[in-house]
Amino acid sequence: MNEPRHRRIAWIDATHGVAGDMLLGALVDAGVELTLLQAAVDAVIPGTVRLVADEVTRAGMRAAHVRVELLAEDQHHRGWPTIDHLIADAADRPRETGETSLPDRAPTDRRRVTDGVDPAQVDRCALEPRAAEWARATFRRIAEVEARAHGVAVADVHFHEVGAWDSIADIVGVCAGLVALGVERVVASPAALGQGMVRMAHGELAVPGPAVVDLARGWPTLPGPEGSGELTTPTGMALLRLGEPGSMPEMTITAVGTGAGTKDLPGHANVTRVVIGEPAPPRADVDPPEHGPRTMLACTVDDLDPRLWPGVLDRIVAAGADDAWLIPVVMRKGRPGHVLEALAPPHAADAVREVIYRHTSTLGIRSWDIHRDALHRDWVEVDVLGHPVRVKRGLRGGEVVGMQPEYADVAAAAVALELSEREVLQRALAACPTD
Numbered sequence: 001m002n003e004p005r006h007r008r009i010a011w012i013d014a015t016h017g018v019a020g021d022m023l024l025g026a027l028v029d030a031g032v033e034l035t036l037l038q039a040a041v042d043a044v045i046p047g048t049v050r051l052v053a054d055e056v057t058r059a060g061m062r063a064a065h066v067r068v069e070l071l072a073e074d075q076h077h078r079g080w081p082t083i084d085h086l087i088a089d090a091a092d093r094p095r096e097t098g099e100t101s102l103p104d105r106a107p108t109d110r111r112r113v114t115d116g117v118d119p120a121q122v123d124r125c126a127l128e129p130r131a132a133e134w135a136r137a138t139f140r141r142i143a144e145v146e147a148r149a150h151g152v153a154v155a156d157v158h159f160h161e162v163g164a165w166d167s168i169a170d171i172v173g174v175c176a177g178l179v180a181l182g183v184e185r186v187v188a189s190p191a192a193l194g195q196g197m198v199r200m201a202h203g204e205l206a207v208p209g210p211a212v213v214d215l216a217r218g219w220p221t222l223p224g225p226e227g228s229g230e231l232t233t234p235t236g237m238a239l240l241r242l243g244e245p246g247s248m249p250e251m252t253i254t255a256v257g258t259g260a261g262t263k264d265l266p267g268h269a270n271v272t273r274v275v276i277g278e279p280a281p282p283r284a285d286v287d288p289p290e291h292g293p294r295t296m297l298a299c300t301v302d303d304l305d306p307r308l309w310p311g312v313l314d315r316i317v318a319a320g321a322d323d324a325w326l327i328p329v330v331m332r333k334g335r336p337g338h339v340l341e342a343l344a345p346p347h348a349a350d351a352v353r354e355v356i357y358r359h360t361s362t363l364g365i366r367s368w369d370i371h372r373d374a375l376h377r378d379w380v381e382v383d384v385l386g387h388p389v390r391v392k393r394g395l396r397g398g399e400v401v402g403m404q405p406e407y408a409d410v411a412a413a414a415v416a417l418e419l420s421e422r423e424v425l426q427r428a429l430a431a432c433p434t435d
Contacts, residue, residue: 007381007390010178011248012188013273014240015222017231017261020170021066022272023239025259027177028053029064030274040176041169043090043127048072049169056260059269063260066173068166080143080157083168084136091132127176129416134175138238145214145234167235174239181255181276185408186243190220190318194231212237218311220245220318225268231261236272245318251277279379291374294322295349299362300329302337309338312359319355320348322372343372375401382431387413389428400434 012018012026028034038051050069055062127135140154147154178186193208193216207230208216215237224231254276261270304312309326316324321344331337340360344352346369353365375394382389389409394402405428414421 007184007279008182008254009185009187009249009251009277009279010181010183010243011251011275011277012186012240012243013275014191014232014236015189016269016271017192017194017224018188018236018240018272019233019261020167020174020235020239021068022259022261022270023174023236023274024051024066024170024177025053025064026257026272026274027174027181027259028066028257029259030181030255030257030276032177032180034066036180037173037176040090040127040131041172044086044172045165045168048165051169051173056264058260058264058271059267061258061269061271063258063271065260065262068169070165072165078164079155080139080146081155083139086168087127087132087135087139087172090127091129127172128179130412131172131175131179133412133415134178134242135172138171138175138235138242141215141241142211142234142238145211148214149210170235171239175242178242183276185249185279186240187246187249188240188243189247190222190245191216191237191240192222192224192231194224194228196227196229198230208232209234215241218314220315225265228265228268229263231270245314248275249277250280252280253277291372293346294370294372295344295346295367296341296370297344297349297352297356297365297367298339298341299356299360299365300331300337300339301360301362302331302335304338304361308359312340312355315355315359316342316352319351320344321352380432382428384413384424384427384431385417385419387416389413389424391428391432393432403429403432403434405429405432 012023024037028037034051034053041049041051048071050071052067052069054065054067056065057063143154143157146157150157193212196207197204198207198209199205208221209230211234212230212232215234216232219237219240256276257274259272259274261272263270313324313326321342324340324342327339327341329337329339340356340362342352342356349367353367356362356365375396378393378395380391380393382391387409390406392404392406393400405425410421410424410428413419414424417424
């Protein structure tokens with residue numbers, strides 16, 4: 001039996017683009033068995049698709065490409081409530097007996113095919129609750145974007161491209177694959193969106209399409225090569241939003257997978273990489289990275305659409321800032337405004353400054369050098385009614401002077417336990433050791 005996989009980090013390199021099939025291929029290349037993904041998809045839409053994996057090259061780079069072959073007539077227009085119900089129902093069914101293990105490395109055969117589980121066993125299949133939660137959140141995010149684009153209620157959204165069975169297979173398969181690898185945290189690079197034109201269900205549109213642009217709000221993006229067409233799909237962008245933007249975290253790498261898109265573009269490797277790793281242990285004998293010289297940047301803005309501020313703050317942090325925040329102020333002539341402040345390491349100050357100029361209406365930025373003192377930090381994992389919750393502790397001279405549960409863990413446990421997040425938070429703090 002393989003060692004248990006838990007608390008891993010997945011870093012997604014989307015600098016060449018990202019799509020559902022590309023992420024699926026990357027996870028298979030990283031070691032997830034195709035039969036495991038097939039079982040997860042069959043739990044949601046039994047007897048409708050078959051997953052096929054091939055080894056291909058894209059601009060000379062080897063990668064895995066996963067195709068979704070339809071076994072029945074596809075239904076392109078499906079409402080979000082229907083999809084949400086299918087995924088929730090799959091998570092509620094009893095899990096198939098037996099054990100599914102993952103290899104220590106990806107299989108080396110060039111073509112892998114699975115015909116799915118025996119139809120007589122479909123009712124015994126189950127989707128891991130965590131995978132179902134991620135898949136439902138992904139479809140919900142797409143539904144909200146579609147609702148805004150078409151001016152309808154979310155419950156009335158009928159998907160087109162992303163409602164087809166192949167897209168359901170991509171989303172469910174990616175979420176199941178991440179859970180199978182023990183991933184608890186997802187971090188991703190800026191996404192290359194592409195340039196040119198693409199044909200959608202409603203006609204020809206400029207790249208990036210409206211759904212991708214809306215899903216990418218607050219996420220750092222790249223244009224991609226001129227004339228490359230669509231490099232990031234709505235499904236791929238929505239799956240990226242399961243995580244947070246950032247560079248590769250400090251970790252011990254355990255697996256790497258490269259997934260290919262359908263197109264092979266000259267001079268552009270149409271691939272997505274996924275790097276899996278174990279979080280680096282805390283280093284209590286050195287100053288934490290938050291400690292030391294910093295640059296404070298500030299500006300005052302009174303004419304920016306307030307709906308844009310969350311995206312601006314996310315972009316500033318993605319550019320390397322430690323933190324960014326807004327302070328409401330009253331300006332000359334009684335005008336309401338905000339002071340935007342960002343705290344950044346000196347090496348990231350120019351990148352943060354560029355983001356502020358590009359994404360706000362300010363005409364000038366004040367900056368000054370400061371020194372930041374920070375507590376040492378470590379992480380402990382506590383049990384809340386059978387669900388793990390990580391707690392970050394602040395230490396000074398070896399003494400715990402503050403602790404804060406990880407909100408994502410609190411939220412996940414609250415959903416699973418059907419408790420309020422406030423109660424889970426209190427239980428996690430009560431269970432956290434102080435020595």
